[in-house]
Amino acid sequence: MSNILLLDAGCCAWMCPWWLLWTLGAFLLGALLHWLLFCRKKQQIIDELTAERDGLHAQLTNAEKDLASLKYQLDEANKENSRLRAALNSCEADKSILASKLAAAEGDDGDGTGLGIASGTPGDGGGVDFAALLGNENLQIVEGVGPKIEGLLKDGGIGNWAAFGAASVDRLQEILDAAGSRYKLANPKTCPQQAKLADEGKWDELIEYQKFLDAGVETKGDFDTPAKVEKMIVKILGFSLNENDLKVVEGIGPKVEGLLKDAGVKNWSDLANASMDVLKGVLEAAGSRYRLADPTTWPKQAGMAAAGDWAGLKAYQDALDGGRA
Secondary structure, eight states, rough: OOOHHHHHHHHHHHHHHHHHHHHHHHHHHHHHHHIIIIIIHHHHHHHHHHHHHHHHHHHHHHHHHHHHHHHHHHHHHHHHHHHHHHHHHHHHHHHHHHHHHHHHHTTTTTTOOOOOTTTTSSOOOTOHHHHHHOOOOOOOGSSTOOHHHHHHHHHHHHOHHHHHHHOOOOOHHHHHHHOOOTTTTOOOOTTHHEEEEEEEOOHHHHHHHTTTEEETTEEEEOSSSSSSHHHHHHHHHHHOOOOTGGGTTOOOOOHHHHHHHTTTTOHHHHHHHHHHHHHHHHHHHHGGGTTTTHHHHHHHHHHHHHHHHHHHHHHHTTOBBBBBB
């Protein structure tokens, strides 16, 4: 009996390691199959997602580069557009001046009103197309409208003088209110009337009306300060509204201007009324360096400036050579 027990014990001792090895092998085989069937598949999915992510990141980077390039091209296009618009305005100004010269040559301006736009020289503009000079999309000709408000109005669908003149005050106020409290002081009450006058080409009426305004508010103007549209037209034509600026006259530079003012010729009116003997005497007294200066046309030019006849002055100066007829 004891021998049998010993035999059984020996068999168990001999069989246990193989059973454990078989169990361990089965476990390892199952783990391997699990990895092959599941973990490897997951790793493959992860690798695919990683590759897709990297591809999308590369596409995003390229898209950002394309966007930056398009923004640059847009900025350059806007600059070119501004340059071309300025060139167009310059061409339109030259065209208007040439038209006025032609009209003068044909005797159409025999009434003596010239091409004045300032107060005291009412008229129809003498053939000068101020709408072309300014551009009917330029809403800033309206007193009370600056670049930012112009942008708000155009974003609101008001892109030219006709649309501005037809807009109601309530609609304009709605646009300003929607832009925030910074525009709460803006008063659009007179804006449609100003735009309507510009759209109808009633420039003298617009100038007189704007002198009645201050920042677009009625009864605040002093009637002496040049109107906003008047300043813009004069600037486009290349002049100054400072009546003490004698350099507006072709042939007068800073040094000659100083000589004239020292002699009591302080402004355009003084120069327009100065006799030729006085002007020549000032130049002769200054020495031989001024002997080539010819003041013959200076009083006429100054008279045009004093009268606000800017288009006429521009046309006259175009026919001069260094102030000489």
